[in-house]
Amino acid sequence: MTTTTIRVDGLHVRHRRTTALDGVDLEFSTGVHGLLGPNGAGKTSLIRVLATAAGPTAGRVRILGHDLADRAGRTEVRRRLGYLPQHFGHYPGFTVREFVSYMAWLKEVPAALAPGAVERALDRAGLTADAGTPLKRLSGGLVRRAGIAQALVNEPAVLLLDEPTAGLDPEQRLDFRALLRALAEETTVLVSTHLVEDVADACSTVTLLDAGRVALRDTPAGLARKGTEAPEELGGNALERGYTLALRDHRSAPAGGGAR
Numbered sequence: 001m002t003t004t005t006i007r008v009d010g011l012h013v014r015h016r017r018t019t020a021l022d023g024v025d026l027e028f029s030t031g032v033h034g035l036l037g038p039n040g041a042g043k044t045s046l047i048r049v050l051a052t053a054a055g056p057t058a059g060r061v062r063i064l065g066h067d068l069a070d071r072a073g074r075t076e077v078r079r080r081l082g083y084l085p086q087h088f089g090h091y092p093g094f095t096v097r098e099f100v101s102y103m104a105w106l107k108e109v110p111a112a113l114a115p116g117a118v119e120r121a122l123d124r125a126g127l128t129a130d131a132g133t134p135l136k137r138l139s140g141g142l143v144r145r146a147g148i149a150q151a152l153v154n155e156p157a158v159l160l161l162d163e164p165t166a167g168l169d170p171e172q173r174l175d176f177r178a179l180l181r182a183l184a185e186e187t188t189v190l191v192s193t194h195l196v197e198d199v200a201d202a203c204s205t206v207t208l209l210d211a212g213r214v215a216l217r218d219t220p221a222g223l224a225r226k227g228t229e230a231p232e233e234l235g236g237n238a239l240e241r242g243y244t245l246a247l248r249d250h251r252s253a254p255a256g257g258g259a260r
């Protein structure tokens with residue numbers, strides 16, 4: 001039986017006058033879950049709430065059995081969470097190893113275990129050879145991988161990755177998808193991405209957001225099947241057509257419709 005690790009009920013997020021999430025209900029369990037949607041759909045807003053970096057305007061979020069409205073619950077969740085923000089801050093003078101070690105310390109990885117945890121995270125992110133290089137001397141793709149390494153360093157039960165493949169070259173993207181597949185067995189991974197190929201290759205479910213609502217929940221194969229119903233002149237591959245058709249269906253459905 002699969003256990004729900006993330007449960008979101010009636011989530012609303014507003015940024016001043018903008019509604020970013022408009023009544024979102026979602027459940028996730030162990031595995032890799034893709035979060036797709038056009039610009040402004042609400043992907044980052046959702047991930048920030050799950051990461052405890054922002055509070056909801058309304059609604060309830062439970063992660064690993066803890067309610068995020070509860071302070072002690074948030075603290076417990078943070079220890080077991082890995083988070084790669086879309087834009088993450090780092091000290092450019094730190095080497096990759098220093099940066100990941102610092103994050104291990106912030107995440108309260110026990111001192112005796114930290115050196116091993118850091119080397120394992122660097123290895124998983126493919127950064128062992130660059131571990132001694134200052135971040136300011138790394139390419140954008142390698143900085144992104146340092147971000148992935150810091151997210152992994154506490155062996156999180158829940159891993160939230162906001163556009164982790166942005167800036168990665170094709171070979172790095174393939175390595176990254178292999179890493180996701182390796183994590184899938186024990187970790188709940190939520191990945192926001194603009195690349196449907198990321199989803200096809202590495203994800204067991206796809207959640208499509210549009211204008212702050214859930215437009216579709218399916219498997220990558222289900223989304224591709226939907227694509228075969230779409231007119232050929234839409235172009236792109238089956239997944240891309242499925243994505244476009246799902247958005248169009250959602251936008252033409254009566255208000256309040258959509259996947260839950």
Ligand SMILES: Nc1ncnc2c1ncn2[C@@H]1O[C@H](COP(=O)(O)OP(=O)(O)OP(=O)(O)O)[C@@H](O)[C@H]1O
Pocket residue numbers: 015016018019020037038039040041042043044045046
């Ligand atoms: N700090 C903010 N202040 C005002 N509006 C915001 C803020 N952050 C997000 N928004 C708005 O909330 C909505 C959802 O944005 P969000 O960044 O969550 O979407 P997204 O799906 O991650 O988009 P993208 O794919 O472009 O990163 C958008 O209309 C955005 O303009």
